[in-house]
Amino acid sequence: MTTPITFDDVLQAQQRLSAHLTPTPLRRYPLLDTLVGHGIEVWVKHENHQPTQSFKIRNGLNSILALTPEQTAKGVIGASTGNHGQGVSYAAQLLGVPAAICVPIGNNPEKNAAIRAMGAELIEVGDRYDETILACQRICAERGMTLVHSTNNRDVMAGAGTMTLEMLEQQPALDAVLIALGGGSQAVGALTVAAEKKPSLRVYAIGSEGAPAQYESWRRGERLTGMPVNTMAEGIATGAAYEATFDTLKRGLAGFFQVSEASLYEGIRDLIRITHNLPEGAGAAGLAALRQHAAEFAGQRVAIVMCGGNLSDAALRQAIVG
Secondary structure, three states, rough: OOOOOOOOHHHHHHHHHHHOOOOOHHHHHHHHHHHHHHOOEEEEEEEEHHOEEEHHHHHHHHHHHOHHHHHHHEEEEEEOOOOOHHHHHHHHHHHHOOOOEEEEOOOHHHHHHHHHHOOOEEEEEOOOOHHHHHHHHHHHHHHOOHHHHHHHOOHHHHHHHHHHHHHHHOOOOOOOOEEEOOOOHHHHHHHHHHHOOOOOOOOEEEOOOOOOOOHHHHHOOOOOOOOOOOOOHHHHOOOOOOOHHHHHHHOOOEEEEEEOOOHHHHHHHHHHHHOOOOOOHHHHHHHHHHHHHHHOOOOOOEEEEEEEEEOOOHHHHHHHHO
């Protein structure tokens, strides 16, 4: 299967990142096995243990480490609902690179505060993420900065691929991995690594029922844009499928599950109770989907990804209240 990145791209990203990041845990919790049932071994990849509490630091850091000296001097800009912005901001601060992050108006205030605290310029523009991206591209052209797109960027996708490479090094016997799908960098990275290291590993995507663009694009086999977005899970709150990842997802995914808002909140509660870790909405999507489709994975070793832990205070209160 052809992907927009190569396995060598992922290996190069792993080498770059190794000087700055340590592998995150892949853990098994017997109570999760019991909760899901059907003889499934549930393995949790804790990307919430990253310095920015999200896998996105892999993407941002690898992208900035790959810049030329001229690009580094002019700085970087990106559009984000928070986690990509934090990853880029952290990397920029670490490496002394100017950075600006565009976020939608009304974005998660805790994520906004974290971006500012890392020294990046925060630009609030656009009523939804897709509008924010367009504004970001305009500002990028005006300033002559390098755009670090959250998805349509080879170094971003290669950085994300290092997560699956780690998982297979930590547990080579995995049968499947369930990945929350926003733009698709995690899933494309996983498909690239699986094709080289373990072709039998099945990669599944999870989306929110309130943001069906990626699911409907995959189901119909055509890239859709401008679709509704109504979910608390910022990491999968996209109204479009993306040019760089769509074809690979269409051909490579073993399946695509949609989950409800209620199941995301339930997943947050269960992961807090069992793992004593705090997942954000997208970080609970894997468990939500696995519980709904457990019969399809009976007797298998399945990895779910706690892709981020940046849950807003409001969403945490809602999850606890139930």
